[in-house]
Amino acid sequence: xxTRGAGRLLGREGRRMADAVLFEFLHTEMVAELWAQDPDxxxxxxxxxxxxxxxxxxxxxxxxxxxxxxxxxxxxEELDALKFLCKDVWAAVFxxxxxxxRTNHQGTYVLQDHSFPLLIxxxxxxxxxxxxxxxxxxxxxxxxxxxxxxxxxxxxTASVAALPSCKFQVVIQxx
Amino acid sequence: xxxxxxxxxxxxxxxxxxxxxxxxxxxxxYMVHTSLDVVDEKISAMGKAxxxxxELYLGLLYPTEDYKVYPHTWQWLRVWGFPAVAGLCTVMPCxxxxxxxxxxxxxxxxxxxxxxxxxxxxxxxxxxxxxxxxLRDNEIRSMFRxxxxxxxxxxxxxxxxxxxxxxxxxxxGMVTSMMIQARQPRGSCVSWLSLGIAEKVWxxxxxxxxGCLGLKSTGKEGLKGPLSSQWPRRRx
Numbered sequence: 001x002x003t004r005g006a007g008r009l010l011g012r013e014g015r016r017m018a019d020a021v022l023f024e025f026l027h028t029e030m031v032a033e034l035w036a037q038d039p040d041x042x043x044x045x046x047x048x049x050x051x052x053x054x055x056x057x058x059x060x061x062x063x064x065x066x067x068x069x070x071x072x073x074x075x076x077e078e079l080d081a082l083k084f085l086c087k088d089v090w091a092a093v094f095x096x097x098x099x100x101x102r103t104n105h106q107g108t109y110v111l112q113d114h115s116f117p118l119l120i121x122x123x124x125x126x127x128x129x130x131x132x133x134x135x136x137x138x139x140x141x142x143x144x145x146x147x148x149x150x151x152x153x154x155x156x157t158a159s160v161a162a163l164p165s166c167k168f169q170v171v172i173q174x175x
Numbered sequence: 176x177x178x179x180x181x182x183x184x185x186x187x188x189x190x191x192x193x194x195x196x197x198x199x200x201x202x203x204x205y206m207v208h209t210s211l212d213v214v215d216e217k218i219s220a221m222g223k224a225x226x227x228x229x230e231l232y233l234g235l236l237y238p239t240e241d242y243k244v245y246p247h248t249w250q251w252l253r254v255w256g257f258p259a260v261a262g263l264c265t266v267m268p269c270x271x272x273x274x275x276x277x278x279x280x281x282x283x284x285x286x287x288x289x290x291x292x293x294x295x296x297x298x299x300x301x302x303x304x305x306x307x308x309x310l311r312d313n314e315i316r317s318m319f320r321x322x323x324x325x326x327x328x329x330x331x332x333x334x335x336x337x338x339x340x341x342x343x344x345x346x347x348g349m350v351t352s353m354m355i356q357a358r359q360p361r362g363s364c365v366s367w368l369s370l371g372i373a374e375k376v377w378x379x380x381x382x383x384x385x386g387c388l389g390l391k392s393t394g395k396e397g398l399k400g401p402l403s404s405q406w407p408r409r410r411x
Contacts, residue, residue, distance in 0.1 A: 059333075062330065062337055063330050063331040065294075065295060066293070066294075066295055066326075066327050066330040066331070067327050067330070067331065069294040075294060149294075149295045149337075150294060150295060151185065151295065151296055
């Protein structure tokens, strides 16, 4: 049973979980720290920070993919796994569900969030548009990690047209 | 209780396999390996079922009739008398032979293997000795649930790389608690009350004798002090 009171959520066994805003603060500091470490941001330097962030998200996603699914084997096809991402994973991490999921039925999925919690504090519009991608790297890794635990190899990229709305594009890699 | 517990990765290699220390542990490894075929069959059969009916617990995979040899030490002692054995037990450790003389008797041993698969296609296989106690389905399910929860904790451990062998002591402790009852040797325990008076005297003398021997001998491992070679261990 979940109750929302003053931003607190109860975990699945009724354990009180920490306030959601703690993760947002931690994430902001992570991005600031990993960005600031490159005094000479050549083209290779910046990409390395992004891949470090993405790698962190990947490991977290792997653990989430193990812990979150319910008791039954619920993923008969890829679409079920993507729906799980949009509903359960998003709700667990960001306390809301994904706003829209579109697919071309050939392995490409576009997940759209109209008010992404990690961007919502920054701006509402076109200000800070260049800074926005580095705040999405961790989440891309998270999606990729969760899918990898469920047995789906994928490539996840993110794009921002106007804050705080963003799109995550998931391309399934079929080898 | 459980006689062998194995955690198999998605790619069908073992992440963790542990069995009760017996003479022929390889037999359990083979049994787990052959159970994987049955697991794969069940998973593919389940793929066609409705979503609601798909469970993580796969149930009994297959039972085997396995003939196991038992040490029947007490029976031998009654036949040949205690003094001879006392002498032999003194001499044999000095010669480096650790096995006490025994005759073997044959009992059928019912080993059953049960399976469980997670959403990440990690399989748990448990081999259970059901000749003693008939374990109910619910008990097996609860054992698997405990295993699943512990495995999830291992995955969430930042010092664990997914795909490595599981070395977590917490996981080991949980598996030990599931296997602990199986470590008591069956067939070689005889109630004290069933022995005659002369036998009790001999047993007492033998026990004292063996106790004195034990204090004098130091095995290969010796005493484990704080600077033993196992420190520092990996944190878990």
